[in-house]
Amino acid sequence: MLATMKTARLLFFFFCFCLFHVALSEDEIIADRTCRAEPGVESDFGIHKEWEGEFFPGISKIKYEGPLSKNPLAFKWYNAEEEILGKKMKDWLRFSVAFWHTFRGSGADPFGAPTKNWPWEDGTNSLAMALRRMKANFEFLTKLGVEMWCFHDRDIAPDGKTLMESNANLDAVVALAKQLQEETGIHTLWGTAQLFMHPRYMHGAATSPDARVYAYAAAQVKKAMEVTHELGGENFVFWGGREGYQTLLNTDLKKELDHMAKFLQAAVNWKKTIGFNGTLLIEPKPQEPTKHQYDWDAATTMGFLQRYGLAGEFKLNIECNHATLSGHSCHHELEMSRIYGMLGNIDANTGDAQTGWDTDQFLTDIGEATLVMLTVIKNGGLAPGGFNFDAKLRRESVDVEDLFIGHISGMDTLARGLRNAAKLLQDGKLSELVAKRYETFNSKLGALIEEEEVSFEELEKKAHEWGEPPLSSGKQELAEMIFQSYL
Ligand code: XLS
Ligand code: NI
Ligand code: NI
Numbered sequence: 085m086l087a088t089m090k091t092a093r094l095l096f097f098f099f100c101f102c103l104f105h106v107a108l109s110e111d112e113i114i115a116d117r118t119c120r121a122e123p124g125v126e127s128d129f130g131i132h133k134e135w136e137g138e139f140f141p142g143i144s145k146i147k148y149e150g151p152l153s154k155n156p157l158a159f160k161w162y163n164a165e166e167e168i169l170g171k172k173m174k175d176w177l178r179f180s181v182a183f184w185h186t187f188r189g190s191g192a193d194p195f196g197a198p199t200k201n202w203p204w205e206d207g208t209n210s211l212a213m214a215l216r217r218m219k220a221n222f223e224f225l226t227k228l229g230v231e232m233w234c235f236h237d238r239d240i241a242p243d244g245k246t247l248m249e250s251n252a253n254l255d256a257v258v259a260l261a262k263q264l265q266e267e268t269g270i271h272t273l274w275g276t277a278q279l280f281m282h283p284r285y286m287h288g289a290a291t292s293p294d295a296r297v298y299a300y301a302a303a304q305v306k307k308a309m310e311v312t313h314e315l316g317g318e319n320f321v322f323w324g325g326r327e328g329y330q331t332l333l334n335t336d337l338k339k340e341l342d343h344m345a346k347f348l349q350a351a352v353n354w355k356k357t358i359g360f361n362g363t364l365l366i367e368p369k370p371q372e373p374t375k376h377q378y379d380w381d382a383a384t385t386m387g388f389l390q391r392y393g394l395a396g397e398f399k400l401n402i403e404c405n406h407a408t409l410s411g412h413s414c415h416h417e418l419e420m421s422r423i424y425g426m427l428g429n430i431d432a433n434t435g436d437a438q439t440g441w442d443t444d445q446f447l448t449d450i451g452e453a454t455l456v457m458l459t460v461i462k463n464g465g466l467a468p469g470g471f472n473f474d475a476k477l478r479r480e481s482v483d484v485e486d487l488f489i490g491h492i493s494g495m496d497t498l499a500r501g502l503r504n505a506a507k508l509l510q511d512g513k514l515s516e517l518v519a520k521r522y523e524t525f526n527s528k529l530g531a532l533i534e535e536e537e538v539s540f541e542e543l544e545k546k547a548h549e550w551g552e553p554p555l556s557s558g559k560q561e562l563a564e565m566i567f568q569s570y571l
Contacts, residue, residue: 135204135216135219138223139203139204139219139220139223139224140220140223140224140227140484140488142485143157143227143484143485143488144227145226145227145229146158146159146227146228146229146488146492147159148160148162148163148164156485156489156492157485157488157489157492158492159492159495159496159499160496161496161497161499161500161503162177162492162495162496162498162499163499164229168502168503168506169461169506169509169510171465173499173502174231175465175467176457176460176461176465176502177470177471177495177498177499177502178232178273178465178466178467178469178470178471179230179231179232179470179471179472179473179495179498180230180232180233180234180273180274180470180471180472180473181221181224181225181228181230181232181233181234181472181473181491182233182234182235182431182472182473182474182475183221183233183234183235183236183239183240184235184236184239185444185473185474185475185476185477186221186224186473186476186487186491187217187220187221187224187239188239189476189477191477191479191482192479193479196479199479199480199482200477200482201482202220202484203484204216204217204220205217209242210242211241211242211253211256211257214240214241214242214253214256214257215256215257215260217240218240218257218260218261218264219260219264221233222261222264222265222267222268222270224487224488225268225270226268226270227488228488228491228492230270230491230495231269231270231271232270232271232272232273232470232472233270233272233273234272234273234274234275234276234321234472234474235272235275235276236275236276236277236278236308237250237254237275237276237277237278237304237307237308237311238250238277238278238281238282239278240254240257240258240261241253241254241256241257241258243282247300247303247304250304251307254307254311255311258311258314258315261315262314262315265315265316271315271316271317271318272312272315272316272317272318273317273318273319273429273469273470273472274312274317274318274319274320274321274362274365274401274429274472275308275309275311275312275315275317275320275321276308276312276320276321276322276323277301277304277305277307277308278325279301279304279305279325279326280325280326280373284297284300285297285301285325285326286326287326288324288326288327288328288340288374289301289304289324289325289326289327289347290302290324290327290343290344290346290347290348291324291326291327291328291340291341291343291344291378293336293340298343298347301347302347302350305322305347305351305354306354308320309351309354309355309358309360310358312360312362313358313359313360313362317362318362318363318467318468318469318470319362319363319364319365319401319428319429319468319469320351320355320360320362320363320364320365321365321366321367321401321429322348322351322364322365322366322367323366323367323369323379323401324344324366324367324369324377324378324379325373326373326374327340327344327374327377327378327379328371328374328375328376328377328378329374329375329376330374330375331375340378341378341388344378344388345388345391345392345394348364348366348392348394348397348398349392349394351364352364352394352397362468363398363399363428363429363468363469364397364398364399365398365399365400365401365428365429365469366379366385366389366398366399366400366401367379367400367401367402367403367406367431368380368381368382368384368385368400368402368403368406368410368417369403369406369409369410369442370406370409370410370411371409372409372441372442380410381406381407381410381412381417381420382400382402382412382417382420382421382426383420385400386400386420386421386424386426395426398426398428399421399426399427399428399429399469400421400426400427400428400429401428401429401430401431401469401472402414402417402418402421402427402429402430402431403430403431403433403474404417404430404431404432404433404434404435404447404452404456405431405433405434405435405442405443405444405445405474406431406442408434408435408437409435409440409441409442413452413455414434414452414455414456415452415455415456415458415459418430418456418459418460419459422459422462422463427459427463427466427469428466428469429466429469429470429471429472430456430460430466430469430470430471430472431472431474432447432456432471432472432473432474432475432494432498433445433446433447433473433474433475433494434446434447434448434449434452434475444474444475444476445475445476445478446473446475446490446491446493446494446497447475447494447497447498448493448494448497449497450497450500450501450504450571451567451571452501453497453498453500453501453502453504454500454501454504454505454508454567454570454571455501455505456498456501457498457501457502457504457505457506458505458508458509460502460505461502461505461506461509462509471498473491473494475490475494476490477490504570504571505570507570508566508567508570511566511570513566514563514566514567517559517562517563517566521556521558521559529546
């Protein structure tokens with residue numbers, strides 16, 4: 085009898101212990117595991133001490149050396165102050181470094197452990213580590229000559245055990261970032277809220293079926309908007325990390341879309357309340373992590389914004405890798421956004437043609453970069469948006485200098501694209517070819533069709549009069565030849 089009671093009590097304690105651990109979120113467990121690692125205290129990962137000297141001691145400020153240079157740590161095509169079509173290259177390109185890839189990318193994948201072993205990291209997710217990492221970020225930006233950066237709330241500061249603790253962590257890191265911004269003249273292109281990593285967001289954030297999650301996400305976005313404003317951010321991004329579904333069998337599609345619209349409307353209202361004048365951006369992506377993400381592509385997203393009366397309040401952040409995942413080219417997504425007056429920012433990266441997920445590679449294809457820059461020039465630039473390098477090193481690239489080389493390569497590719505696109509537009513042959521294809525619309529009737537309303541009866545009359553239209557060539561090969569001659 086006694087023995088049975090003892091076993092029952094033991095089982096009860098075991099049950100409570102399990103419950104306690106289940107109640108802890110993954111991040112809290114990480115925080116718990118790393119909370120021993122305070123400055124000056126020995127931890128499993130080594131000794132915390134104040135970082136002395138430079139984070140990138142062997143690397144000096146990256147310079148422009150011109151196309152003949154063979155120096156991997158120099159620009160061959162990006163010459164920040166050089167003017168192209170009356171504007172400095174740095175103003176056309178408005179580069180930004182993505183904190184999450186460059187400073188939080190560990191090289192881990194679903195099959196393997198982290199591979200990066202950056203000397204400034206101590207293996208913890210402590211606040212002390214977050215502050216040190218922020219200093220490394222500003223040294224990196226300064227040496228690279230990039231004047232802007234982007235962040236998620238949870239990648240710059242550790243998640244706490246409560247929302248209040250998370251906010252306090254964020255405030256501490258933001259205070260340092262603000263000070264470093266003032267010292268260096270670097271500023272924030274955009275901030276965003278990370279609404280996909282924590283288990284609470286497994287069903288989505290604004291589209292979660294749980295109103296408590298919806299509220300938590302709102303609180304997180306509210307705070308992220310405030311700190312972005314505090315840092316003088318020029319934009320605020322919404323990437324619907326897990327806003328989508330895995331199966332329609334368990335999903336109320338209409339409810340979720342309605343909720344997402346309400347959430348975005350509340351963000352618009354909060355922007356006005358706090359006096360944030362930055363642009364709100366939505367970043368389309370078709371799938372990953374959910375099977376179907378609601379912001380599938382530019383057209384779907386713009387249709388959604390239109391339907392819910394939000395079109396005037398948002399622009400789009402087009403990511404090239406997301407474009408190809410949705411079955412479009414990056415150029416298509418950019419042009420769609422541009423013609424609707426909705427192009428706000430570009431997440432500059434590229435995918436792998438043989439891989440079906442978001443590989444987030446640095447763009448190195450000069451042809452693609454030229455197409456991207458054709459749109460950007462036609463758009464008159466991207467400001468207050470820019471080119472954010474939402475790109476990461478390959479898992480196997482583990483040298484500190486690789487961080488510089490990846491960005492230099494991406495910057496040079498886009499700079500080369502800018503030079504090519506400017507020449508292509510100045511030369512005018514391609515625009516002439518396009519104009520010629522539509523020249524019949526310069527006729528009296530053509531102009532009427534475009535500017536007035538022409539009825540089917542009138543058009544029918546004209547069709548009889550004109551007879552069978554001659555076949556005119558699309559000149560695709562010629563267009564490709566002209567394009568190619570500028571690469
Ligand atoms: C992920 C997205 C993400 C956004 C910011 O695929 O590209 O990194 O840019 O949340
Ligand atoms: Ni992105
Ligand atoms: Ni992406």
